[in-house]
Amino acid sequence: MATVEAIPAGTWQRDPSHYPVALTPLYIELRFPAGGWTVMKAAGHAFSLPLPSRSAIAVDGWEYFGTLDDADTSPARVAAFEENVRNRLEATVLQRWHTERRPAELAWLQRLQAVDRAALTNAELLEHSHELSDCQYQAHTTHFTDGHAGSVYAGRLALFCQAELGVTPPEVLQLLAGFSTATREPAAKLEAVAARIIGDPDLRAALHAPDAASDPRLTGLLAPWVEAYGYRSTAFEFNVPTLVEQPEEQVRLLREAVARIESDPVGIDARVRSARQAAIAALRERLPDEAKRMLFDGLLAEAQAAYQVRDDDESFSRWATGLQRLALLEVGKRLAAQDRLDDPEKIWYLRLAEVEEFLTSGSAGDLCPRVAERQAEHHRQQATVPPERLGLPAMPPKLPRLSDAAMAWLRAAAWSRDFVFTPADSGAEPPAAGALHGAAAARGVYRGPARIVLSEEEFDRVQPGDVLVCPVTTPSWNVLFGSVGALVTNEGGILSHPAIIAREFGIPAVVGTRTATDSFPDGAIVEVDGDAGAVRW
Secondary structure, eight states: OOBOSSOOSSEEEEOTTTOOSOOOHHHHHHHSOTTOOOHHHHHHHHHTOSSOOEEEEEETTEEEEEESSOOOOOHHHHHHHHHHHHTTHHHHHHHHIIIIIHHHHHHHHHHHHTOOGGGSOHHHHHHHHHHHHHHHHHHHHHHHHHHHHHHHHHHHHHHHHHHHHOOOHHHHHHTTTTOOHHHHHHHHHHHHHHHHHHTOHHHHHHHTSTTGGGOHHHHHHHHHHHHHHTTSOSSSSSSSOOGGGOHHHHHHHHHHHHHHHHHOSSOHHHHHHHHHHHHHHHHHHHSSSHHHHHHHHHHHHHHHHHHTHHHHHHHHHHHHHHHHHHHHHHHHHHHHHTTSOSOGGGGGGSOHHHHHHHHHHSOOOOOHHHHHHHHHHHHHHHHSOOOSEEESOOOOOOOOOOOHHHHHHHHHHHHHHHHHHOOSOTTSOOOOTTEEEOEEEEOOEEEEEEEEOOSGGGGGGOOTTOEEEESOOOGGGGGGTTTOSEEEESSOOTTSHHHHHHHHHTOOEEEOOSSHHHHSOTTOEEEEETTTTEEEO
16 A cells, blocks of 8 residues: 555545544555555466456555556466466465465564564664565465455355255354454463462452553563554554553453453353354255255365455464564664654654664654654544545446356356445335444344443443444453453445354354444443344344
């Protein structure tokens, strides 16, 4: 993504599912170079897709998705795509995630995390930051490449279920609940730590003491969990602290995990598994013969296996983003120590060239006036309501002549892609007073107090049993979901992160409401109907 003065030709759609806020200048420059965000193009190239390449730009601080070039429909490209379809490249891609890319990225990130940033020279810190940028690029390219593969499996299952059983998209996705193991993993691992505390009166007393965050018995217990999950970004930005920087938040989450285990003898995983198995059994009974049931079983098994990768590879890009935050914050500390900045956190308002000049030559001048001007501009951007779309209306891509198998592949992939970002049906009836509509993301009905959380910095306001109401979630919000009773978001579709996490934790969810955070007061008692896609108060 690049900041642009002139909007490139084509249609550009704002993406609040990932970026609900205006972005800081340094984030825009570091994450998305001026040449455009090419990770999605690289992912499409891996499959030789005969479709326009997707990209992203920033306009007045806000991020937009669109296309930067026309589709490559040359005979060579079409032939390569057809060959990839015949060879089931999607299976190879997902296998490589488990056998090659995941181990390699894990080792890379663990090495980068182990670096003592404060001990680096300026030149070494610059090199470290560059390597983190490379790591982020690789992680994002992997995520989108795997995404193409996984979307095909989910789409095949969904299209079969719709044709044979008339099943709705949310009902299809309920069949995959419990298989996004990376989504549930941070909370589950924290529950394992909590289980060690429950049977130890001394540890239980320490957990509820005022100095719990500095008690070496607790910090020692939490250390492996923090090493594994605490360095991941809690936002799609650099300017929000990671959990490793918030020991009080670590303790609060641990207290909630203890309370959750004690109040829930069945457990989240068992409930999700039971509901999924019941739904699968009911659908199998409706199929007319054993051949159809075998086909259903095969499609389901493939989709469930592919679904495991969806948040797993995404968590690696969040990890790299969190480490980049810490590296840049070290630059901010060095600038503040020389009175070039009055706060290390204002590093986010520098330009990349200014950061590199300081790390290369040690010179930076007085950055405070420039930072103050850019911070004021960022606040202005945050206060604006950006347009939903820019440019001309999109025209459907003109596909070349393809085989039936290749067209079926594209239809399956499109089913999944469309539901990642799509919010509630824009053609639905206007909601009545005291009601709000969105996409039915996770089934069930729950009534409880609304807790409106606008950013990661407000995590400590969430109490057990609350209805979490927020703009959108990222994978680093996963630690909250063991205690909330339901979820409502402004943004997202039924395959977006908030929808996935709600299904993994077995709580009702309505996503893509657009206005939930402004529709009722914090603390209001609301009913979340995840079957009808409605919120009532």
